[in-house]
Amino acid sequence: MTAAPLDAASPAPSPAQWLKAVGRPWRRLSLVAGLITVADVLPAIGFAVGLTLALTGLERSPGAAVPGLLLAVGSLILRGLIGQLSVVVGSRLGRAIKADVRGRLLADLFGRGRRSDDRMTALVEGVEALDGYFGRFVPLRLAAGLSPLLLIAAAAIASSVAAGVLIFTLIPFILGMALAGTAAASENRRQFQALERLSGLFLDRIRALPALLAFEAVDRSTIEIAAASDDLERRTARVMRIAFLSSGVLEFFSALSVALIAVYCGFNLLRLLPFPVPETLDLGRAFFVLALAPEVYAPLRRLAAAYHDRQAAEAAAPSLITPDAAQAAPLDIGHTAPAIRFIDVAIAWSDGPPVIDHFDLEIRPGQIVALTGASGAGKSSLLHLLLGLSPLTHGAVEVDGVDLTPGQDISGRIAWASQHPVVIPSTLGDNIALADRTACPGRLALAAKAAGLTPDLSRRIDERGGGLSGGERRRLGLARAFLKRAPILLLDEPTANLDPAAENEMLDAIRHIARGRTTLIATHSPAVAAMADRVVKL
Template sequence: MSAVPIAPVSAAAWLKQTGRPWKRLTLLAGVLTIADVAPAIGFALGLALTISSLTVSPAAAAPWLALAVFSLIARGLIGQAAVIVGAKLGRAIKTDVRGRLLSDLFGRGRRSSAQMTALVEGVGALDGYYSRFAPLRLAAGVSPLLIIAAAAIASPVSAGILLFTLFPFIVGMALAGTAAAGESRRQFQALERLSGLFIDRIRTLPAILAFDAVGRTTVQIAQASDELERRTARVMRIAFLSSGVLEFFSALSVALIAVYCGFNLLRLLPFPVPETLDLSRAFFVLALAPEVYAPLRRLAAAYHDRQAAEAAAPSLITPDPHLTQRASIGDLAPAIHFRDVAIAYEGSAPVIDGFDLDVAPGQIVALVGTSGAGKSSLLHLLLGLAPLTRGEVEVGGARLSQCGDIAGRVAWASQHPMVTPGTLAENIALADRTACPGRIALAARTAGLFGDLDRPIDERGGGLSGGERRRLGLARAILKRAPLLVLDEPTANLDPASERAMLDVIRQAARGRTTLIATHSPAVAALADRVVTL
């Protein structure tokens, strides 16, 4: 059954869709953030009337002072409640996304360094978006208008000034967000590259030590670290610059209100206005002016959370198991169809171009040709190690353009089988961790590996001859219960006697499977039902 194609999903759409099951919690957090307007207005009113009442008597100012104090306490409680709800929202969404990633990572066998980075760093980036940015976005659209409406009751002219100065503030936020969005994406990509590089080098540490590549590896990791540092510094510079711009417009707006109220109280305005302010109304408007921009400033401070989440979202998007069907080639030997296949690595000419081939179920096909003709690249294509630049490959109904690779259903033996420190049995069992000792011993005997399976082997293959190392790769291929067998130069550099002994092993390993063999050997090619020359 072929995989169902998945429509591209933008980061913003995915974030919105992910938060939809918790819409009520998101709405509650937004309402609590908007509710902060009521105590803000109450504090401004209490402060203004307290100051104006002091001119009459201290006793007259006491009720209004109590209103101001009560408003401050209520504001603190509402703010704390909004933080708690936002934290619950962020935790719930992170738990859900992390669960889906873990299911995709282990349940379906898709494992990569990029996914490990997404699981740790990407999921963490969602917290700020849902716990802070999402509620503040709702409040930033409503709260300033409510505060301006309250200010209009005391001074319509001051409300008009606040409304007019609101536009450059919003434009400044938009420009700063646009400039920072791209840098945030590049910064997260640099983090992914560094994490992936580090994980890959840890996995290949024995090979690095064996080939004395410690210095080069250190330089590569240092370069990736420096790139991440540069990207992070750029994001921080843009954040500080945007904060400075927004603070400038906020201070300028409050200063305009202060100048207007002061000149109006002193009756020194150089132009006529339709209102005459008294002390209480002027103080009320002055106390409210900073509150108009407070929700927008908080949103601007949390805007980096949105950028971080949108930068991380592409690596977190996984197919919904209820909406998609994973490609499966079953347990029987599959047919393979190559249609106008092209393989081109980045920055190089195509190694394969316009390749067509039909392989019947259970057939053995030998790919022969000169070195560099693309034999290994065709085999790597099935394993997801080479890019499908053009065309299509269909294996038992699974299309590589949709499922990426079928490595889980391929028994593979390379030119240089990887060896890990441990026993010979443990090295064979790498092909199937669930195999019992009897199956491992049978695979070893079939591949011609006799003797003590518990003998120790170091990371450089010490304890194995060249022929035994080739047989180790074939033993793994025999052990793995997969309907497709792929062999890359299985008898290269072997003497004629060892090659003849290996032919029987290859014949047994290919029994009941569709087999592709890349080889230079005429003897191996003679085993095949069909020989394809590249």
């Protein structure tokens, strides 16, 4: 599989897709946990039968009620054992998946050197969110789909009309769950993002504590952390408010549904129904249906209570996705400079207005195209579209006549230099080599020379880019682009904030690096536009 371009990432799976993929190796254990939860139907029916037998037995003699009471007590004991077994299996499933995801995150943090504050938050808080999802929500999801139908089928033996009422009342119950879940989803995502921001801010201020003390900025930092803490508190309160409100709504529908069954059974027993029905209930059948009715909604209520676990896991999932999980299917476009076509392309984020709309452009192989326009016109969004970082909401993108459909990845054939290249605490040579780990020292030196960097590859650079000037940092991105043997070159504002002399030197490096490649450059610079074969103004 081809490697992703530096300073970019391959299109990541959605949270739901990632959670499904993470749980796939343990799907048998997940199925066992779900079936154990579904098995709770048996003691529920047994308890209803036992109470019915005890009640009808009392009509004959007190001793006749004993078998029914024993069955009810035995059903309760069996129900407790099934519940405990379900918790044990669910906990084992959650622990296994958490250990696997935590291992991947640790490898990503320390094996690949991708240390960041949000990764640390994901390692601590995000992984724990998976426990409730796989340990509780996944087993309950299967039970919520099967158990009500099995219980309604049992109720239909005693009363077909009551079974029909139970099926009908499931509709508003399920709609209420869906509406509550939709409202909770966005709030959960915002709450987790606020937690990540607070954690990152706190860790950053701890690292910069000597500088804060030296510049007497402690009070300001305290205010910033307090504001982030208050924001997290408000978002957490919103999540809890929605959770309590949704629980109240579902309890209302559940109580209303049971009340309808009780009214029907009572009026049927008294023969006071205002409409004809195809059945006449006796006390035993009516009591059995009435005892079973609350059990029909119990699996759905438990799923609703665990729905927060699902939303918490999906909110945490984006920060848990490691590069090996985010790899998309590669599209091999060869090693020669390709033609690129944008056909009626539109790019829009979420439900906002399009950043780019009805955009058409045909780029010949090996051509240098400069994208110009005001800030926010969509220059960077078009570059990100080829990298898979912008959503294609309309139209098509073709590379050498091949339609770039969602899920396909050409990042391995793209050399990318962003406005702010990633820097790792190491030597200059190691930073350039991030574009190609197999490069020999000779190729590294050639790339540094082509980009106009010093030939001293052993120079030390810290994680904040200390040891590099602004121009040298941009040249670092160009050196990586030169090192990567890719037929497409994307440059985002390569000469921004440079003086004219430094810009002219950078232009020479860009011409050298762009040879034999199809090149797109997003720029505000007239000098960069002048060197391009074609200028497209957005």
